Amino acid sequence: MNASGLLTVLVDGIAYGMLLFLFSIGLSITLGLMRFINLAHGAFAMGGGYVLVVLVGMAGLPFLLALPVAFVAAGLLGAALELTVIRHVYRKSELQQVLFSIGLAFAAGAIANILFGPQQQPIPLPGWATHMVTVLGIAISGYRLFVMGCGLVALGLLIALFNHTLFGARVRAAVDKRVTAEGIGINVGRLFAAAFSLGAAFAGLGGALAVGFLGLDPSFPLKYLVIVLMVVAIGGPGSISGSFVAALFLGVADALFKYWLPEVGGFVIYAILVAVMIVLPKGLAGKPA
Amino acid sequence: MARLTMPPAAIRRRTFLSLAPAVAAGAAGFPRALFASGAPVTVGVILPLSGAFADQGSHYEVGMRLFQEMNGTRAAGREVRLVIRDDQGPGSGDLARRLTQELILRERANIILGYSFTPNAMSAAGLLTEAKVPGIIVNAATSVLTQRSDYFTRISVTMSQVAHSLGTWAAGNGIKTVYTIVSDYAPGLDAEKWFVKGFTDGGGTILRSDRTPLAAMEYVPFLQRAIEAKPDAVFAFNPGGDVSIAFIKQAGERLKGTGIKLLVTGDVVDDNLLPAMGDAIQDVISAWHYQIDVDNAANRRFLAAFRAKFGANAVPSYRVVQGYDGMALIYQTLDKTGGRTEGDVFMAALKGARLDSPRGPVLIDPATREIVENIYIRRSAFANGVGVNTTFATIEAVRDPAK
Numbered sequence: 001m002n003a004s005g006l007l008t009v010l011v012d013g014i015a016y017g018m019l020l021f022l023f024s025i026g027l028s029i030t031l032g033l034m035r036f037i038n039l040a041h042g043a044f045a046m047g048g049g050y051v052l053v054v055l056v057g058m059a060g061l062p063f064l065l066a067l068p069v070a071f072v073a074a075g076l077l078g079a080a081l082e083l084t085v086i087r088h089v090y091r092k093s094e095l096q097q098v099l100f101s102i103g104l105a106f107a108a109g110a111i112a113n114i115l116f117g118p119q120q121q122p123i124p125l126p127g128w129a130t131h132m133v134t135v136l137g138i139a140i141s142g143y144r145l146f147v148m149g150c151g152l153v154a155l156g157l158l159i160a161l162f163n164h165t166l167f168g169a170r171v172r173a174a175v176d177k178r179v180t181a182e183g184i185g186i187n188v189g190r191l192f193a194a195a196f197s198l199g200a201a202f203a204g205l206g207g208a209l210a211v212g213f214l215g216l217d218p219s220f221p222l223k224y225l226v227i228v229l230m231v232v233a234i235g236g237p238g239s240i241s242g243s244f245v246a247a248l249f250l251g252v253a254d255a256l257f258k259y260w261l262p263e264v265g266g267f268v269i270y271a272i273l274v275a276v277m278i279v280l281p282k283g284l285a286g287k288p289a
Numbered sequence: 290m291a292r293l294t295m296p297p298a299a300i301r302r303r304t305f306l307s308l309a310p311a312v313a314a315g316a317a318g319f320p321r322a323l324f325a326s327g328a329p330v331t332v333g334v335i336l337p338l339s340g341a342f343a344d345q346g347s348h349y350e351v352g353m354r355l356f357q358e359m360n361g362t363r364a365a366g367r368e369v370r371l372v373i374r375d376d377q378g379p380g381s382g383d384l385a386r387r388l389t390q391e392l393i394l395r396e397r398a399n400i401i402l403g404y405s406f407t408p409n410a411m412s413a414a415g416l417l418t419e420a421k422v423p424g425i426i427v428n429a430a431t432s433v434l435t436q437r438s439d440y441f442t443r444i445s446v447t448m449s450q451v452a453h454s455l456g457t458w459a460a461g462n463g464i465k466t467v468y469t470i471v472s473d474y475a476p477g478l479d480a481e482k483w484f485v486k487g488f489t490d491g492g493g494t495i496l497r498s499d500r501t502p503l504a505a506m507e508y509v510p511f512l513q514r515a516i517e518a519k520p521d522a523v524f525a526f527n528p529g530g531d532v533s534i535a536f537i538k539q540a541g542e543r544l545k546g547t548g549i550k551l552l553v554t555g556d557v558v559d560d561n562l563l564p565a566m567g568d569a570i571q572d573v574i575s576a577w578h579y580q581i582d583v584d585n586a587a588n589r590r591f592l593a594a595f596r597a598k599f600g601a602n603a604v605p606s607y608r609v610v611q612g613y614d615g616m617a618l619i620y621q622t623l624d625k626t627g628g629r630t631e632g633d634v635f636m637a638a639l640k641g642a643r644l645d646s647p648r649g650p651v652l653i654d655p656a657t658r659e660i661v662e663n664i665y666i667r668r669s670a671f672a673n674g675v676g677v678n679t680t681f682a683t684i685e686a687v688r689d690p691a692k
Contacts, residue, residue, distance in 0.1 A: 124567065141542055
């Protein structure tokens with residue numbers, strides 16, 4: 001164990017955390033702001049991943065061009081589903097929401113299986129992504145640096161959007177007092193559709209970025225559900241910056257403890273989850289109900 | 290012969306136990322009658338054909354069908370028919386057991402060929418013993434399986450065979466120190482144990498052995514520990530699929546330029562995973578029992594038939610070969626028994642069987658019913674978007690060191 005090794009692991013943990021953050025944004029919006037328990041959230045991430053596979057792996061488009069397409073496509077998919085089925089579930093009980101959305105996740109996996117088969121999807125990464133960069137003895141791949149950049153940009157954009165625009169103010173108003181918001185002429189239905197679609201879009205971006213990192217197959221929607229729920233729970237549902245802090249914290253804690261204590265390292269993040277839930281049941285950024 | 294009209298779900302274990310000897314006795318009493326009617330030999334096949342492992346299940350089936358297309362559907366004058374059931378992958382031992390029972394009782398399966406996963410084979414072992422039906426394990430690689438039933442044999446490989454061979458090879462080829470990283474579950478611990486044994490018996494030193502959570506996708510912390518220990522090589526095992534892709538991608542990136550070699554079992558760099566791993570596979574060394582470049586007449590014939598069917602660039606996985614060889618073993622044994630399929634007759638003929646397989650010479654050890662075969666040491670390479678494993682050393686006629 002040495003200082004540069006420690007820093008390398010730390011930086012890797014941050015990159016992994018950024019990916020978790022991108023995954024979890026949408027769930028944080030739907031769960032925290034819209035109070036809809038969407039366990040099918042990972043399906044949008046998977047959708048973004050498959051868009052990237054089709055564009056880069058099959059059609060040969062440049063990686064950087066395919067990323068925004070994956071973002072938009074997942075957003076459109078989210079909007080389409082919101083308008084057709086999901087909006088009918090908002091007022092159902094929590095159990096019904098859970099059952100409905102987990103069913104949706106299974107269905108998404110089955111559709112992906114039919115369309116693309118059960119195998120892992122390959123994508124060729126551009127040269128800059130596989131190149132290792134060494135700064136002060138810390139080795140990191142171009143891809144991980146890029147993921148970190150994407151996470152930071154997403155954080156900035158979302159905070160600006162929710163805290164400093166009319167759209168953000170309307171969403172917050174609609175969440176807190178729906179009837180009043182409708183009374184002053186806010187179209188809450190359309191607003192929620194937009195917010196849901198935005199969450200799906202960011203999940204799609206995260207999923208697209210994850211292909212080069214973690215791989216992609218039809219079990220994707222369920223495989224990362226637990227860790228994404230942990231991010232949202234620890235961060236506090238509805239808080240973008242809370243999710244950000246929680247994702248980084250989990251990514252770094254996971255990496256560091258695996259490095260220091262490989263015998264138990266993989267378990268530590270679950271212990272952290274339990275501890276946070278006991279001390280701060282509403283998460284790091286939780287507001288009183 | 291007792292006629293069974295009960296639906297399989299209604300057949301309880303006790304009923305089955307009382308019927309099994311009757312079925313066996315009935316079968317033994319009427320072999321001649323069966324030949325006279327030209328009754329088909331029924332091979333009950335149990336594979337994962339749905340869910341996350343449907344892909345691998347389909348590979349064995351392709352191999353079985355391919356063998357029949359090449360060699361006809363008759364052996365020793367009897368039609369050989371496949372009755373295929375889906376056990377839905379690992380963690381369905383109960384289902385595999387029920388399907389085995391259904392195949393034996395309702396479909397009157399004479400031989401069972403299948404089981405991709407150890408727990409599923411394990412759960413069926415007792416049934417095969419009770420019903421005296423031969424079971425040929427098409428994949429499950431835990432060494433102890435063939436000791437669980439006298440009617441089990443295996444047409445794949447054992448983890449101990451592969452890992453021990455790789456350890457021995459490493460010690461004999463200039464690698465002095467190794468750091469091991471395996472997934473923390475039974476096959477991982479098996480791989481670790483037998484690699485370490487082969488390597489230390491050959492004079493090598495293990496610096497440290499780390500075990501990773503089974504479904505872990507982040508391996509950098511473990512790799513960083515390994516790099517700091519400065520071993521000559523890292524030995525790794527993980528359960529294939531996405532986990533292995535994540536591991537190899539990260540290991541390939543990190544170990545590049547450190548001079549540390551990466552050694553794995555062949556399933557980690559299975560040919561059909563190589564495209565998703567990309568150039569991270571460059572120079573990974575692995576040990577496995579089949580490799581497309583095995584140079585013998587049987588493999589040329591097999592590849593020609595496979596490619597005639599699936600295209601000139603199609604790459605058969607080792608699973609296809611296992612399914613293919615499973616059928617070859619059945620045909621050859623039927624030839625030897627003159628078409629008789631009673632458990633004890635069939636098993637007696639099967640012991641000591643030799644196959645001229647696409648993977649090289651195969652022997653079923655008469656004492657242990659375990660497969661004896663070549664283990665190939667391969668190096669992975671990646672060029673122009675295509676990954677390949679190339680054999681550069683062969684360890685001949687490897688027995689399972691665990692027996």
